[in-house]
């Protein structure tokens with residue numbers, strides 16, 4: 001995209017967001033798990049790009065929160081490799097980090113959330129809209145959400161609170177239902193945002209366009225012309241300190257049950273009645289209901305080991321991974337969609 005058309009697109013986005021951006025209140029974005037992988041690779045870079053492109057309300061501030069003893073400089077250097085900041089943007093980048101603060105605290109002690117609330121009120125006024133981004137392992141969601149609701153939300157009329165949670169939303173049906181019930185007892189549905197970032201990827205969004213806006217592919221997209229579809233997710237790096245989250249979940253819950261199943265659904269589903277979220281969701285659910293229960297004969301799991309030739313450690317060599325863990329870091333599964341299009 002040329003600089004001119006990029007600027008034109010940003011202008012349109014700014015106009016679309018105008019109502020929010022001209023609001024007189026301040027806005028505070030609080031990132032829980034700010035010390036972690038998601039924060040440094042995705043959240044801080046995204047906040048920086050939004051700030052750089054003037055897509056945030058002018059009076060917006062960012063607070064990182066986690067248990068680690070960190071400073072804003074630490075957050076900056078952790079995120080630096082992922083920010084794609086040009087030399088010419090250094091002044092703006094400094095400006096962005098001046099709007100950042102860091103609060104160290106637990107995910108379960110009320111006094112820490114009371115302290116966080118005081119920090120917000122003292123530094124950015126009680127009249128701040130609040131966006132809470134839970135970039136912690138899901139095991140912390142319930143206690144963080146409970147403490148936020150009790151001690152840290154904006155309560156005046158006209159102010160809003162938003163809660164963003166990341167996948168996996170639970171470990172199984174029971175824990176997912178417990179989590180959903182708990183969150184909805186604290187926040188209304190329009191305050192809760194559940195993120196699957198694969199759905200925001202251009203390539204994934206293009207699947208729908210490729211299938212339904214394309215007269216070449218549309219009639220061919222079925223069992224008569226396609227023997228199978230392979231969805232591959234490969235990473236060329238290891239856990240690298242993420243054992244605290246990853247080991248409890250493993251690769252199936254980390255990416256297959258969410259990102260890859262979403263892609264499978266987009267590939268296999270029928271044309272939705274409209275491109276509205278609920279209509280797309282309904283078609284995805286139909287695909288899932290047509291899938292055969294997964295049999296162990298159709299699954300292979302594994303765990304990566306050290307590669308001494310390249311000096312790369314194995315999963316069990318990561319100090320954040322419990323000794324002797326049998327958590328899978330690799331999995332392959334054959335899934336069957338038993339409907340008229342695919343059976």
Ligand SMILES: NC(=O)C1=CN([C@@H]2O[C@H](COP(=O)(O)OP(=O)(O)OC[C@H]3O[C@@H](n4cnc5c(N)ncnc54)[C@H](OP(=O)(O)O)[C@@H]3O)[C@@H](O)[C@H]2O)C=CC1
Nearest residue numbers: 033035036037038066067068135136166167168242244245
């Ligand atoms: N990494 C990524 O690219 C992506 C991750 N996600 C999701 O984001 C969430 C966090 O993942 P990620 O950032 O990779 O994980 P991390 O292991 O980096 O965890 C994030 C932070 O949470 C705290 N933490 C880690 N383990 C525990 C634990 N057992 N108990 C309490 N706190 C803990 C640590 O902060 P401290 O000790 O300082 O409090 C850590 O820095 C997960 O739900 C994941 O599915 C989603 C999309 C992409």
Ligand SMILES: O=C1O[C@H](COP(=O)(O)O)[C@@H](O)[C@H](O)[C@H]1O
Nearest residue numbers: 041167197198235246254255259
């Ligand atoms: O959700 C997750 O995704 C990342 C990979 O995301 P990508 O956009 O870089 O492909 C993965 O590393 C992480 O384990 C997982 O939680």
